[in-house]
Amino acid sequence: MTTNSTSDTRQKNDLLLEMRDVRIEGFSSGRWHPIIKGIDLTLKSGEVLGLIGESGAGKSTLGLAAMGFARPGCKIVGGSIVFDGQDLAQLPESAKRHLWGTRITYVAQSAAAAFNPAHRLIEQTIEATVRAQISTSTEARKDAVALYRSLQLPEADTIGNRYPHQVSGGQLQRIMTAMAMAPRPDLIIFDEPTTALDVTTQVEVLAAMREIVASCDTAAIYITHDLAVVAQMANRIKVLRYGEEVEEADTPIMLSAPKQDYTKSLWSVRALQKPERDSMDVLLEIDHVDAAYGETPVLFDVSIVVPRGKTVAVVGESGAGKSTTARVITGWLPQSRGEVRFKGVSLPNALKSRSVQQLRQIQMIYQMADTAMNPRQTVEEIIGRPLEFYLGLKGAARERRVIELLHMIELNENFADRLPSELSGGQKQRVCIARALAAEPELIICDEVTSSLDQIVQEGILRLLMCLQEEFGITYLFITHDIATVRAIADEIVVMFQGRVIEQGTKSAVLNPPYPEYTQRLLSSVPEMDPSWLDRLLAERSRDAA
Amino acid sequence: MNNNSQAYSATAEVASVRLRRSRWDRARVTLGKAPRSAWFGMIVFAIYLFIALFAPWLAPFDETQVFVTPFASWDATHWFGTDQIGRDVLSRLIYGARNTMGIALATTLLSFAIGGSLGIMAAINRRLLDQILSRSVDVLMAIPSLIFSLMLLSIFGSSIPNLIIIIAVLDSTRVFRLTRAVAINVVVMDYVEAARLRGDGLWWIMRHEILPNITPPLIAEFGLRFCFVFLTIAALSFLGLGIQPPTADWGSMVRENANLIQFAQFDIKAGLTPLLPAGAIALLTIAVNFIVDWFLHQTSGLRDDH
Numbered sequence: 001m002t003t004n005s006t007s008d009t010r011q012k013n014d015l016l017l018e019m020r021d022v023r024i025e026g027f028s029s030g031r032w033h034p035i036i037k038g039i040d041l042t043l044k045s046g047e048v049l050g051l052i053g054e055s056g057a058g059k060s061t062l063g064l065a066a067m068g069f070a071r072p073g074c075k076i077v078g079g080s081i082v083f084d085g086q087d088l089a090q091l092p093e094s095a096k097r098h099l100w101g102t103r104i105t106y107v108a109q110s111a112a113a114a115f116n117p118a119h120r121l122i123e124q125t126i127e128a129t130v131r132a133q134i135s136t137s138t139e140a141r142k143d144a145v146a147l148y149r150s151l152q153l154p155e156a157d158t159i160g161n162r163y164p165h166q167v168s169g170g171q172l173q174r175i176m177t178a179m180a181m182a183p184r185p186d187l188i189i190f191d192e193p194t195t196a197l198d199v200t201t202q203v204e205v206l207a208a209m210r211e212i213v214a215s216c217d218t219a220a221i222y223i224t225h226d227l228a229v230v231a232q233m234a235n236r237i238k239v240l241r242y243g244e245e246v247e248e249a250d251t252p253i254m255l256s257a258p259k260q261d262y263t264k265s266l267w268s269v270r271a272l273q274k275p276e277r278d279s280m281d282v283l284l285e286i287d288h289v290d291a292a293y294g295e296t297p298v299l300f301d302v303s304i305v306v307p308r309g310k311t312v313a314v315v316g317e318s319g320a321g322k323s324t325t326a327r328v329i330t331g332w333l334p335q336s337r338g339e340v341r342f343k344g345v346s347l348p349n350a351l352k353s354r355s356v357q358q359l360r361q362i363q364m365i366y367q368m369a370d371t372a373m374n375p376r377q378t379v380e381e382i383i384g385r386p387l388e389f390y391l392g393l394k395g396a397a398r399e400r401r402v403i404e405l406l407h408m409i410e411l412n413e414n415f416a417d418r419l420p421s422e423l424s425g426g427q428k429q430r431v432c433i434a435r436a437l438a439a440e441p442e443l444i445i446c447d448e449v450t451s452s453l454d455q456i457v458q459e460g461i462l463r464l465l466m467c468l469q470e471e472f473g474i475t476y477l478f479i480t481h482d483i484a485t486v487r488a489i490a491d492e493i494v495v496m497f498q499g500r501v502i503e504q505g506t507k508s509a510v511l512n513p514p515y516p517e518y519t520q521r522l523l524s525s526v527p528e529m530d531p532s533w534l535d536r537l538l539a540e541r542s543r544d545a546a
Numbered sequence: 547m548n549n550n551s552q553a554y555s556a557t558a559e560v561a562s563v564r565l566r567r568s569r570w571d572r573a574r575v576t577l578g579k580a581p582r583s584a585w586f587g588m589i590v591f592a593i594y595l596f597i598a599l600f601a602p603w604l605a606p607f608d609e610t611q612v613f614v615t616p617f618a619s620w621d622a623t624h625w626f627g628t629d630q631i632g633r634d635v636l637s638r639l640i641y642g643a644r645n646t647m648g649i650a651l652a653t654t655l656l657s658f659a660i661g662g663s664l665g666i667m668a669a670i671n672r673r674l675l676d677q678i679l680s681r682s683v684d685v686l687m688a689i690p691s692l693i694f695s696l697m698l699l700s701i702f703g704s705s706i707p708n709l710i711i712i713i714a715v716l717d718s719t720r721v722f723r724l725t726r727a728v729a730i731n732v733v734v735m736d737y738v739e740a741a742r743l744r745g746d747g748l749w750w751i752m753r754h755e756i757l758p759n760i761t762p763p764l765i766a767e768f769g770l771r772f773c774f775v776f777l778t779i780a781a782l783s784f785l786g787l788g789i790q791p792p793t794a795d796w797g798s799m800v801r802e803n804a805n806l807i808q809f810a811q812f813d814i815k816a817g818l819t820p821l822l823p824a825g826a827i828a829l830l831t832i833a834v835n836f837i838v839d840w841f842l843h844q845t846s847g848l849r850d851d852h
Contacts, residue, residue: 330743351742359745372736376758389744439744 016186016219017043017066022079022089024061024070024243035061035074037243045186046217050234050251052224052266054454055425058243059223063189066221067104068096084186101128105180109192111172115164122160125179134183147178150215151208170201177209181216188213188220194229198317198481199525206232206527207538225454227266228527231255232534239263251531266455267529282344283308283475284329284443289338291328298324299335300499306443306492311469311476313490313507315483315522321499322479326445329477330364342443360390363436367448369428373420379406379431380416386438405434409464426457433464437472445477450485462489483526487511495519580840587836594830598644607634609641610792617806620815627819629803635819638794642823645795647830649706650775653714654768661718662764665725666752669733680726683719691716692781699787709788713778717771724767728760762842769838773831796823 024036036058043049043066051059061074068088070076081088083104088096100106105128108114115124125147126140135143141160148156151174164172173193180188193209194202210233213220222233230237230251237254239246239262247260258264284306291299299321306312314322327333329340331351340347342361348354366372373382383402387393393401403413409430420428429449436444446465450458466489468474480486486493486507493510495502497518503510510519524537580588597604606625611633618628626635668676686694695712702708732738733756741755780797782788789795803820810817 332739332743354745356745359743364740364743366736366740368736372740374737374755374759377754385741385746386744389746435740 014045015042016045016047016084017041018080018082019066020080020082022062022065022081023077024058024065024074025077026061026074028073032075035243036065038079039240039243039245041066041238043187043219043221045219047236048213048220048222048234050222050224050230050237051240052227052230052237053240053246054225054456056242057240059225059240060191061243062240063191063221063223064106066187066189067100067106069100098132102132102134102183103185104187104189105183105185107173107176107180107188107190107193109195111176111193112164112169114176115172117164120161120163121167121175125160125175125182128179129183132183140182144178144182147181147212148175150212151175151178152204153178168201170197170205173197173205174208177205177212181212181218184216185218188218190220190222190224190233192224195224195226199483199527200317200522202229202527203525203534203537206534209233210534226527227255227455228529228533231529231531232527239266255529255531281308282306283342284477285341286325286329287339287341289325289328289335289340291324291333291335293324293333298499299328302328302338302496302499302501304494304501304504306475306477308442308475309469309473310491311478311489312492312494313478313480313486314494314496315480315486316496316502317481317522319498320496322481322496323447324499325496326364326447326477326479329445330362331359356390360386360439361442362445363439363441363443364445364447365429365432365436365449367451369425369432369452370420372432373428373435375420377419378416379418379420379423382420382431383434383438386435390439401438405438408437408468409434410460424457425453426460429453429461430464433461433468437468441474443475443477445479447479448481449478451480451482458485465489483523495522576844583836584840587833587840590829590833591837594643594647594833597640598647601640601644605634605637605640607637609633609638609794611637617816619813626822627816629799629819630805633792635799635803635822638799639796639822639826642794642796642799643826645789645793646776646779646797646827649710649779649789649795650772653710653717653775654772656710656714657717657771658721658764658768660714661721661723662725662757663752664718665722666729666756666760667748668722668726669729669756670748670751672730676726679722683722686716686719692778695778695782696785696787699782704787704790706789706793709779709782713775717775721764721767721771724763725760728763729756732756732759765838765841769835772834776827776831796827799823800827 019039019041021038021040022036023034023038025032026035027033039058039062041049041062051063053059061071064071065076065081066083068076068081068083068091076089079089083099086095086099088099115121122141122144125144126137129135129140129143130137134140144160145156148159153159153171153174159167159171159175167175177193190209194205197205206229220233222230224230234251236248236250238248239254239260241262246262247254247258249259254263255267258267282305284304286302286304286306289299289302290297291302302321302325304312304314304325314325316322324333328335329347331347331349331354334349334351340349342358347358351359380399380402383405384393384398387398387401399416402416406412406415411427411430411434415423415427415431420431423431432449449465450461453461462485465476469476476489478485478489490507492504492506494504495510495516495518502516502518511523515523524540527533606623613624613628613632613634616628616630616632618624618632620627624634624636626639629635629638664679668679695716698712699708702712738751738755741751746755776797779788779795780800783795783798784801789798791798800820800823803823806816806819807821808817
C-alpha cells in the first residue's frame with residue numbers, strides 16, 4: 001500500500017484545517033444572499049467533527065467550503081480556509097484540483113445518484129488514486145478489495161466488478177466510502193451519508209465508516225440532521241442555524257448539557273409522546289391478503305386490523321411490503337387473494353369498481369410532497385379539486401372552504417395563490433394533508449410522510465396530525481421506518497418483514513419485551529442519543545453471533 | 547442570533563406575504579417583461595393576422611383577376627408587377643397570407659390535437675392501447691410522408707380540407723411520439739396517482755394533471771411543425787397536388803415566378819419578385835419562433851411572476 005508523501009510527516013493533533021470567518025453567498029431571485037455568515041471551524045488530524053442543523057442551515061455549503069469548493073450559484077466572499085498551510089480560498093482552481101479526490105474527499109448523500117451507471121464499481125473506486133498516480137492500477141485494485149473487505153461488503157473480491165444498479169443502497173454507500181478512503185486522504189467530508197438508508201442498514205454503514213476512519217487516522221466532517229447518528233460518529237459537534245454557529249462542544253458535553261435554547265429544542269424533538277388508547281370499533285380490516293407486482297409476489301397472507309379513531313403504525317425496512325399494503329387498500333394494486341373490508345363492507349379489488357363515496361373515505365398522503373403535488377397548480381387548485389369533485393363545492397363556497405382548510409393546517413389565505421415550488425418542505429406536506437382532509441375522509445394513509453423532513457419540521461407535522469385526529473376522529477394508517485415517530489404517535493403497531501406481518505399489537509405490547517427476533521433487531525438498530533450506543537450494540541451483536 | 551422564537555411555526559416560515567394577483571394582472575406583468583425579440587415576433591404576427599383578416603379590403607385587386615401583360619414590371623398600378631399570366635403580385639401576396647397562414651395554422655393545430663391527445667392516452671394506458679397506437683404510428687412513419695400524402699391526395703382529391711387533414715394526420719405521428727415520450731415521465735408522478743385514486747376521469751387527468759407539465763416541449767415542437775407545413779405545402783404544390791390555382795399561396799408563388807430571377811441582370815426589381823413570397827414565409831417563420839422561444843422560457847420556469 002502506498003502512502004501520501006505528506007501523511008508521513010503528519011502528526012496526530014496537528015491542526016489540519018482552519019476556517020476563519022468564512023462567508024458564502026448564494027444567488028437567487030436575481031440577487032446575492034448570504035448563506036454562511038462568518039463561521040470559524042477548526043479540525044485536527046484524526047478528528048471527527050459533526051455538523052448539524054435543519055435544512056437550509058448551511059451545513060452542506062460549509063462542508064463543501066472546507067474543500068474550497070462552492071456549488072454553482074454560490075461563491076466564497078470572505079474569510080480564509082487554511083488546509084495544511086494552504087489557503088484554499090485564495091488558491092487557483094487548478095491547484096485545488098490536485099487536493100480534491102486525493103487529499104480531501106467527499107461522500108455524497110445519495111450514492112445512487114453519485115455513481116456513474118455506465119462504469120464498474122471498482123473502476124470508479126480507484127479512478128482518483130490512479131489518475132493522481134498515487135499507485136498503479138493493479139495496486140489500487142488490490143487495495144480497493146482490501147477496503148471492501150474491511151467495510152464488510154459481501155464477496156469483496158468480486159463485488160467491484162458489478163455495476164451500481166447491481167448492489168443495494170447500503171452497499172453502494174459503503175463502496176462510496178471505500179472510494180473516498182482509497183487515496184488515504186487527510187480529510188473526508190461525509191454529507192448525510194446514511195439519511196437515505198433503513199435503520200438496520202444504517203447501523204452497518206455507520207459501524208464500517210467509523211471503523212475505517214479510525215484505523216486510517218483520517219479527519220472527517222460529518223454532516224447530518226440526525227443527532228443520534230452524529231453522537232456515534234463525532235468527537236465534537238457544531239450546531240448551525242441560518243448560516244451562523246449556534247454552539248460547539250465535545251460530543252458528551254453537547255449531549256448532556258447543551259447551552260443554547262435552539263440546541264435544547266433540537267434535543268427535545270424526540271420527546272414527543274402520545275398516550276395510548278384502545279378501541280374495539282373496527283374501521284378497516286385486511287384479511288389474509290396476497291398481492292404481486294406482475295409475476296413477483298410481494299405480500300403473503302397479510303392481515304391487519306385498524307380500529308376507528310386510532311393510529312396504526314406499520315413499520316419495517318424498505319421492501320417489507322408496507323407501501324404495497326397501502327396500495328392494496330387504496331385499490332391501486334388489486335390483491336390476488338383475500339379481502340379488504342371497510343366498515344364491515346368488502347371493498348372491490350379494482351379501483352374502477354369502487355364508488356366515489358368509497359374513494360372519498362380513504363385518502364392518502366405521500367412521502368415526497370414534491371411529487372405528490374402538480375407543480376403547475378396553485379395551492380387553491382390542489383386543495384379545491386377534492387372539494388369540487390367529492391362535495392360539489394364551487395366558486396366562493398369552494399374558496400371559503402380552501403381558506404378554512406389552510407387555517408386548519410396552520411397556514412393562511414396568502415398561500416392560496418402559491419405554486420408548490422414557492423413552499424418549504426414542511427408547508428408542502430401540510431398542503432398535502434389539507435388535500436386529504438378536504439375529502440372529509442375516515443381513514444388517511446400516511447406513507448412515510450415525515451421521512452424526508454427535518455426533525456423540527458417533522459415534529460410540527462406530527463403534532464398537526466395528532467390535533468386533527470383529536471378534532472375530527474380521523475383514523476391513520478401510518479407507514480414508517482422511523483421508530484421514534486412510531487413511539488410518538490402510534491396506538492397500535494404492525495411489524496412487517498419481507499411481505500409478511502411479524503406481529504400486531506398495542507404500542508406498549510410491541511415496544512416492550514418479549515420481542516420476536518426481527519422486532520428485536522429493528523428496535524435495537526434505532527440510534528440512541530448516547531455516544532456509546534453503537535459500541536454497545538456491536539458488542540452485543542457479536543456476542544450473540546458467537 | 548434570536549433565541550426567542552425557537553418553537554416551530556409554519557406561518558413564521560413565510561418570508562414575505564405576496565398579494566393575490568388576478569389572471570389579467572399576471573398576464574400584464576408577463577407581457578411587460580417580454581424581451582424585444584418576443585415583441586418583434588408578436589408585432590409581425592399581428593400585422594400578418596391583420597392582413598389575412600382584411601385581405602379583400604387591403605388588396606388593390608382580386609387574387610384571380612388577370613391583366614393584359616404577364617410579367618409586367620413594378621409600376622404605380624401594379625406595385626410589385628404581375629405574374630406569369632398577368633395577375634397582380636401584391637394582391638396575391640395579401641390573399642396568400644390568408645390561405646397560407648390559415649392552412650398552416652389549421653394543419654398544425656389539428657395535428658397537435660390528434661397526436662397530443664393520443665400520445666397522452668397511450669402514456670396513461672401503457673398496455674393494449676399504447677401498443678395499438680404506437681405500432682400504427684410506426685407503420686405510418688415507415689412510409690415516406692411525401693409519397694404517402696401524394697397517394698392520399700390523388701385518392702381523395704386535392705381540396706383544401708383534404709390537404710389539411712392529410713398533412714395533419716401524417717404530422718401527428720411525430721407529435722404523438724414526442725407527447726408520449728414526455729407524458730410517460732409525468733404519468734408516474736404521485737400527483738397523477740392521487741388524481742386517479744380520487745376517481746378523476748381520463749380526460750380531466752389528461753387536461754389538468756399531465757398537459758400543463760408537458761407544454762414546454764410541445765410548444766417548441768409547435769413552432770417547428772408550423773414552419774414545416776409551409777415546406778410540405780410548397781412541395782405538394784410544386785408537384786401539382788397542393789393548393790390548386792387560382793388560389794394564391796406563397797409556396798406556389800415562389801415556384802411560378804422563379805424564372806424571373808434570371809432577369810435580375812436587366813431589371814433588379816423583376817429579380818426580386820419571386821423573393822417577396824419567400825421573404826414573407828421567412829419573416830413569419832422567424833416571428834413565430836421568437837414568440838415560441840419566449841413562451842418556452844415562460845413555461846419552463848415555474849415561477850410566473852416576481
